[in-house]
Amino acid sequence: MSNFLLAQLTTPNADVTVILPEIVVAVAGIVVMLYDSFFPRQKAVSGAIAMLGVFVSALLLVLMWGDSFSGSAWSGMIAHDNLRLSFGLVFLMIAAMTILASTLWVNIEGVPTGEFHALLLFATFGMMMMAAGNDLVVIFLGLETSSIATYVMAGLRKGDLRSNESALKYFVLGSFASAFLLYGMALVYGATGTTNIPRIAASVDSANFPALLLIGSAMMIVGFGFKVALAPFHVWTPDVYEGAPAPITGFMAAGPKAAAFSSFVRVFVLGFPLVAGAQAAGILHETWISLLAVLGIITILFGNVAAILQNNIKRMLAYSSIAHAGYATVGFVGAGLAKTAAERNEAIAAVAFYLFVYAITNLGAFAIVSLLGQRNDRRADFEDYNGIGFKAPLLSFSLSVFMLSLLGMPLTAGFIGKVLVFRPALESGSVLLVTLVVVAVIGSAISAYYYLRLLVVMFFRERAVDWVPPKVPSTLTTAIAAAVIAVLYFGLFSNGLIRKFAGTTPKAAEVRAER
Amino acid sequence: MDLIANNLLTILILLPTIGAIGAIAYQAVTRSDEHQKWIALFVTVLNFLISLVLFTRGVPAVGGFEFEQNVPWISAIHTNYHVGVDGLSFWLVLLTTFIMPLSVLCAWTAVEKKKTAFFAFLLLLESAMLGVFVTLDLLVFYLFFEASLVPMFFLIGVWGGKNRIYAAVKFFIFTAVGSLLMLVAIIALYYIYAGAVNGAGSFDFVEILAAMQSGKLILGPQVGMLLFLAFALSFAIKVPIFPVHTWLPDAHTEAPTAGSVILAAILLKMGTYGLMRFNFAFFPDQARETAWIFITLAVIGIIYGALVAMVQPDWKRLIAYTSVAHMGFVVLGMFSFTELGMQGAVYQMLNHGVSTGALFILVGFAYERRHTREISEYGGLANVMPNYAAIFIITTMSSIGLPFLNGFVGEFLIMVGMFKSTILNVTASANWNYVAAMAAGIGVILAAVYLLWLVQRVFFGKVTHAENKKLKDLNAREIGLMIPLLIAMVVMGVYPRPFLERTDSAIKSIEARVMRSAGGAVAKTELDTKALENR
Structure with missing residues (x-):
């Protein structure tokens, strides 16, 4: 044992290249911050630096895809697998979209750009660490880094009471949830004697106190459940989302949620697996699967029903984001029940794909909401959208595409995402999961009502007062156009991305057929 | 090419x-x-x-x-x-x-x-x-x-x-x-x-x-x-x-x-x-097991659709309810699981497409001129729009199922198919297949009632509303677009053979799949013997 430790100390397994994408993002954040303090008020430059950092990091991630995976690095602290790479890519996409979509807001409301971009990059860095963390401690550090940055971003509209309320609420409740998570991690450590996830997986069955493990995992479900906004831990979402500036809301609904899912999946699916013939592990596995399935059911029903009642579009999207966390849970639970490693990877990839699609759709939608909302998001009620459909056809078309994708209509990426996350759950064939999927489709049917409502007000109603379509800055145009193209493109040609996320190579026969 | x-x-x-x-x-x-x-x-x-x-x-x-x-x-x-x-x-x-x-x-x-x-x-x-x-x-x-x-x-x-x-x-x-x-x-x-x-x-x-x-x-x-x-x-x-x-x-x-x-x-x-x-x-077995439900619902649809259509004051809504009735026929024919009935069902799908499509087009013509769909707003249109009236009446006849027009062939096949069907219980006192077929027959009569009554109210008698006196008859485009539909109605009514020949093999294979699949063969022979005994 001491030899092992000594070897670790003298020749630390510190391969910097493995976490280069994360480092690039963090460094870009620092550069933005420094640049802003020396040359303030150069909004475009700080945005450009941030974009560059994101882009380089994404490029590195893509290049790393070809690596033969070593599994983990940094003495097992950093995981190096498809889960990390695909989620990392999702986060970077989210960051890039947020930078583009927020330019207008940054300009008209005089937001301190340097701080904003730096915070955004730090949050992204934290999220990437969450996906890469193969150790409970790394995950927690990543979570806190991203959370603290996000708390501040929610309150960036300093003069606005709702924004302040949003930030404070998010901060207080978020810290509370972090405490739960940390306590859970501590208990798991107490039971297994390690914080390393693969080693936890190896020792769940021989845990010192199986009860401790159960309690610990339950507390972690509470903590993660808060971060991904599963009912009944979702109560903070609507207020926080409504109060925060629209581009930040889009970021919060997509980024931290996807990040929390990435760690959630890693800790539970990979950390508490079903071990053949192991009783204690079996109980733990069954408990968390059924608990999450039930939470998923509640979340989907609650999110969708509550979204129907909303008159404010930001709030509607907030509740819909709760429902979408529920749909992602369907794939998550399916991954937990996968019988082979290949099936498990496919299911995890399905969750990543789903969150990718959700993120890009949602960010696109929030970009438009922020554009039409004007200063302080005043115009974000359904009636503010009355009859704009044929007056601003491109904007309305884009928003319609996003709504239809959120609804899961075919020919949009949202449809493929739904099919992908429902698949693993149905594959397991367990009654609870089939119920979960049926609830999910019923939820989708309910959601038709409020997503369509936006289409109805835009296209079917007439506008009483005059309305001039806003001028759309080129950055925003880029963001929206990219989102629309991505949603339609991945609705038709998602094969490559799914395969990349799942790390499966097409069989020879299929390659031939594809040609 | x-x-x-x-x-x-x-x-x-x-x-x-x-x-x-x-x-x-x-x-x-x-x-x-x-x-x-x-x-x-x-x-x-x-x-x-x-x-x-x-x-x-x-x-x-x-x-x-x-x-x-x-x-x-x-x-x-x-x-x-x-x-x-x-x-x-x-x-x-x-x-x-x-x-x-x-x-x-x-x-x-x-x-x-x-x-x-x-x-x-x-x-x-x-x-x-x-x-x-x-x-x-x-x-x-x-x-x-x-x-x-x-x-x-x-x-x-x-x-x-x-x-x-x-x-x-x-x-x-x-x-x-x-x-x-x-x-x-x-x-x-x-x-x-x-x-x-x-x-x-x-x-x-x-x-x-x-x-x-x-x-x-x-x-x-x-x-x-x-x-x-x-x-x-x-x-x-x-x-x-x-x-x-x-x-x-x-x-x-x-x-x-x-x-x-x-x-x-x-x-x-x-x-x-x-x-x-x-x-x-x-799911051939399940289709057979649930056939009685679908047949019952189809019959209810046929009669309910007809009755509701009868009392509609709105011209377009009336036609809409005829769809409920006509599609009931299609479902009935499908679930008879006889070759004739299913052929009729497919044929009736086409008929309904042609006839009801034509009816909606025709209602649209009137609406475009008067901007109302209330039947009571019309009356005596035959006097001012003779071509329109003629075309409408032919279409109505096709929808009712007048022999030599398309509707007749479909409905006839479906009813014969239902009569010959063995899918419903045959007991000593009643052959429920006959009952279903006869109930559908009532639907045909009702169809004649509501459509002819509609024709009477809209086209015949005196022109009751002054606005209707100056309505223009159909123009060349409107007549031109109705002609293909009218031709289809007549051709499909007089010479259905090429249509049925195309669908024949597909229908036969579906029928065989449903009636002769594992459980089906047994069920069918049992029913056949029972039916024979009753005769």
Whole structure:
């Protein structure tokens, strides 16, 4: 044992290249911050630096895809697998979209750009660490880094009471949830004697106190459940989302949620697996699967029903984001029940794909909401959208595409995402999961009502007062156009991305057929 | 020519979409929406002409398809773009391409605002509907099935009548609820197939059916029933079968004329087509077991639809309810599980498309002139619009089922099929198949009552409203677009043989699948003996 430790100390397994994408993002954040303090008020430059950092990091991630995976690095602290790479890519996409979509807001409301971009990059860095963390401690550090940055971003509209309320609420409740998570991690450590996830997986069955493990995992479900906004831990979402500036809301609904899912999946699916013939592990596995399935059911029903009642579009999207966390849970639970490693990877990839699609759709939608909302998001009620459909056809078309994708209509990426996350759950064939999927489709049917409502007000109603379509800055145009193209493109040609996320190579026969 | 024949179905599906994009591009370039209708007409007529290529190949062998294409779409989840035509879908494809130019023509002057978007949605709808009828991959089928909702949603919502928003949302949500459960069933079937063949799953209709027929894939009775119901619900809402028909009167009434025509003529057929294609082929035992439910609902639909139609003060709503009744006939014929009945059902689908489509077009003509649908606002129209009256009365006769017009053939076949059917209980005191057939017969009489009464109120007598005195009779475009429909009515009424021959082998194989599958053979012989004893 001491030899092992000594070897670790003298020749630390510190391969910097493995976490280069994360480092690039963090460094870009620092550069933005420094640049802003020396040359303030150069909004475009700080945005450009941030974009560059994101882009380089994404490029590195893509290049790393070809690596033969070593599994983990940094003495097992950093995981190096498809889960990390695909989620990392999702986060970077989210960051890039947020930078583009927020330019207008940054300009008209005089937001301190340097701080904003730096915070955004730090949050992204934290999220990437969450996906890469193969150790409970790394995950927690990543979570806190991203959370603290996000708390501040929610309150960036300093003069606005709702924004302040949003930030404070998010901060207080978020810290509370972090405490739960940390306590859970501590208990798991107490039971297994390690914080390393693969080693936890190896020792769940021989845990010192199986009860401790159960309690610990339950507390972690509470903590993660808060971060991904599963009912009944979702109560903070609507207020926080409504109060925060629209581009930040889009970021919060997509980024931290996807990040929390990435760690959630890693800790539970990979950390508490079903071990053949192991009783204690079996109980733990069954408990968390059924608990999450039930939470998923509640979340989907609650999110969708509550979204129907909303008159404010930001709030509607907030509740819909709760429902979408529920749909992602369907794939998550399916991954937990996968019988082979290949099936498990496919299911995890399905969750990543789903969150990718959700993120890009949602960010696109929030970009438009922020554009039409004007200063302080005043115009974000359904009636503010009355009859704009044929007056601003491109904007309305884009928003319609996003709504239809959120609804899961075919020919949009949202449809493929739904099919992908429902698949693993149905594959397991367990009654609870089939119920979960049926609830999910019923939820989708309910959601038709409020997503369509936006289409109805835009296209079917007439506008009483005059309305001039806003001028759309080129950055925003880029963001929206990219989102629309991505949603339609991945609705038709998602094969490559799914395969990349799942790390499966097409069989020879299929390659031939594809040609 | 080979290029067209080899990619025929893909061309048929894509051409309207390209047309829609072209129409929008034209608007973007010229800032004018005056010529989009010409684009739409050109594309739909061209599509119709191309669809005639279907005739160049004979009837496919039993269980086979013509003009097949099969390329991987998302190979990661083993779903393929697999299309093909057999006897069942052959005429439905042609019906679609035949009705579309006519519905473009009937919107020629009726649509006054946002013309580009209107014709673009019309074209997109054609793509989706053709996709539904030719796709043999379940996931892609679902994709087209759902995709057809969006254009129709917009057609009703933007260009519809007073209650259009309510009608559009109701239409969308009703149909979406049903089809989402079908999606679950489709994915479940994928894994059941994977388990059965010990390999990758499949969404392919042909592969799954082959596994079922060879006995490799056997569904448990409970699982089978759940899957059957998931499929059936989505199709039942589409047909629509009583009691999930309530979206139909609203949608039909509020939709613009072209929308109502497409809804009635084509969209509803997606439901009956789906039942025959998927429910009967995949779940023959369950189809037999639940036949009594569907037959009962069909009979209720026939009589209920007729009775409600009778009391409608709204002309268009009246026609809408006739759809409920007529589609009830189709369902009745399908679930008789006799060759005659099912042939009649397919034939009646086409008839309903032609006759009810024509009726909606005709109502649209009157509406365009008077902007009201109240029957009481009309009266004595035969005096001022003789051509219109003549055409309307011929169409009515076809809808009622007058011999030598198309409706008669379909209804006759369905009723004979139901009489010969052995699907319902035959007891010593009553043959319930006869009862169902006779109840449907009452529906035919009622149809005559409500339609003839409508004709009487609208066309005969004196002109009661001053505004109606100056109405113009049909113009050349309007008569021109009715002529193909009238010809179809007569031809299909006088010479149905070529139509029936095309569908024959497909129907026979479905009938054999349902009645002679594992449980079916036993059930049938038992019933036959019983029936014989009774005679």
